[in-house]
Amino acid sequence: MVSAVQLLDVVLNGLTIGMVYVLVAAGLSVVFGVMGVLNLAHGELLALGAYFAFSLVTGFGAGGFWLALIAVPVLVGLLGALTERGLINRVYGRGQLAQILLTFGLLLIIFDLKRFVWGKSPKFFSPPSLLDQTVTLFGFSYSGYSYFIIAAGAVLSVSIWALLRYTRFGLVVRAGSEDREMVRNLGVDIDRYYTLVFGFGAALAAFGGVVLGGYQNVSLEMGNAVIIPAFVIVVLGGLGSFRGAVAGGLLVGIVQSAVTTFVPQVQGVVVFLLMIGVLLVRPEGLFGGTSERVDAGRSEPSEFVGGLGGGVLSDRWRSRVGIGVVGVLTLVPVFDGILYSDFVVSLLITVLIWALFAMSLDVVLGYTGLISLGHALFYGLGAYAALLTLLHVSPSAFAALGIAVAVSALTAWIVGHLAIRVSGVYFVMITLAFAEIVHRAVFKIDATGGSSGLFGAPEPLYGFGTSGIRFSEVLVGVEPLAFTGDSLFYYFLLAVVVGSYLFLRRIMSAPFGSVLRSVRESELRSRFIGYEVRSVKRQAFVISSTLAGLSGALFALYNGFVSPDLMNWINSGNAIIMVVLGGSGTLYGPMLGATVFTLIERQLSSVIPWWRLLLGALFVLVVLFLPTGLVSLPKRLRDVRTRETGARVGTSEDASEVEADD
């Protein structure tokens, strides 16, 4: 039986963390409502606030805490406003993808800046002793600091409410959430308000960070830990609704607290189920108006498509380059141990696995215009399914791959069925929610090895039943051209990746692929010339996710272990980076993107510890200046040259270079 004291404890714990959520979600929600920007870096702003507070408290003691409460929100708010002025305002009107990509790049940058300045290990600071004591009210003892957080959050919420209600700033914010264009047409310089709103949101998050820092610890992961619940909250409350952020924040805080206490087995899963339920039944949220739904659900055509109206390389050049690259890749194991260490082969194996993963995402992202932030789910599922097969069912690699593909396809069919019903930002959210549910579930379930994952699988047997070969036990070829172990796996993988590319390229140039492109360009029109858009999108989702599962399974075959981290949403974000970095809508672009990404991650990380910052910066640059990705670089340069040489160079040459391809 639950005692009243225990219940009170649960509620107060929930309110404490809930108040922090309110602060984070309010900023996220208001920024989205007014500017239409879904700020993935919002959690990092909170973490930044916590780190600044840590420095102030370390430097000035208790006084530093009081100072931090005032100064840190102002500082982070200013940083936010500057970021809006300098970067984010460049992507207005460029579609949701641009904003999501840019803020993801910012997330990487801020994350690494924190590590650069404050180091990896968690930091601790205590609130002033005035707050840091147990308060006993009516015989019930509870942390005074929690009371402080709840009170401060409540006062702040009421102040924000009054600000939104009774000031001109609030009026513009509320009107902007309803209809941005109308506000602009009324002659309000809404762009100036954008800066204010973004700074305001950043300041709220930073305040949340200061108080949360004194409550828990200050770690690199804390931004990540709040942004996901904050997404849940804004969806529950309705994107753009302040009331919704407050109600949703407290609700999620209390639900989390109750679940942790009473049913820890399903901790972390319940709120996502709640979110999916709300998305499917009432996508505008419990408090959102319908106008927000229309706005958030609208998908704008993407400019991030390298294949737009023809490839960036002509057919002829693309196949030449393709054959050349495959040729070089085929030769790599030949000189293994002669010109370079066997590290090169294992590095390329990683590159190829990521290339397949990124290419699979391109089917939905680049060709169909669907932004999925849950792609890592299928990568992880494929990996787990393959390893579980090896451990418990059959040593056959083909069985492992087959089961992984089947599991991914089936899951994709179910997830797709539900997720495709919503669009725009809501699709981003619901795919993220599904991925997080499974991600958290594998932490909890014994069969999946919990947080440590699974390992110790036998070396896969390439064959059926119990007959077949193990790559480490055979030597294929004649010396000096004889291959074994990793080299054999490398050839196998290369064949799978090239095969998958040809398979997808065929599909994308077939009638089905053309319908996907029409959906990307205008879902509405596609429907009204006779296509059942939902069903086509779902099929694309299944194809994409199945190949993602295949790439995950290959990872498991090669490495012999899996861990829940494979399903971390950051991996989904990384896949989006790879696709856009290389050039979406081209299939080969994402593979190039995966190559660059992996080289930076694997190679640069040993030389430059702040590689993530570099990657984030590179990514921001690509989003701003080269939205069609690295593969379009030659064409861009040629365009610039053509412009410089002026009219002497006919445009016909240019036209021939962009002749239609897939």
Next chain:
Amino acid sequence: MTDGAGERNPTDEALLRTRGLTKRFGEFTAVDGVDLAIDRNEFRSIIGPNGAGKTTLFNLISGAMRPTEGSIHLAGTDITDFTPAERVGANLARSFQLTTVFNGLSVRENVRLAAQSARFDEMSAVKRLFSDPENLEGINRRTDTVVDQLGLSDVAEIQASDLSYGERRRLEVGLVLATDPEVVLLDEPTAGMGSDETAATMDLIEDVLAEKTVVLVEHNVDLVMRVSDRITTLNGGQVVATGTPEEVASDDRVQEAYLGGYTV
């Protein structure tokens, strides 16, 4: 001339028929019990002052919205619950007032997509996923014919976003035409055009849609008077009158509701 309460005596040959079509938004009734009977090959225009319910009626017939009450029949089939795509399959297609073509694709690709949709449903999964579009001769022939009819052959390989406004409007009509519909719903096809472009577009419509049944929503009364077989006047969501251009022009109720003393 018939009065507003009901369309002229329904005949069996009516191709498109609505009965008691009603759409309410909360307290507001945008379309109120509209009965239409449109014959095969008829050119029917729907006019009315702003807020008369023209666009809502259009959205109901095309499937963009579901009616609160009433039914829509096309060639005897009840299409009230059909999705937009199913309506296209039943040979009913619409255009958009704000040009909605596939901007990132070439003109030919735009038309090909529309020409392909009818056959797409019939294709096997293998054919959908793996066939080479160059080998789909029926679709390609249809695409070429339509591009030709639109007078867009010279710009067929150009990306739709690079077309002139008039060309884009023509492509808009072309997307409707390429689905090979029996009934074409046109939503202000000359909106935002100058007089020359308007004339050219109407010539195109009369030319390429000569064999079709057309339902046109249009503000330009002169144009409606010139091209329509019959005109339905809406006001307050209800049919005020239906008749030939001459009848409508001389009808007091129409004058009152819409023309405001305008005489032809």
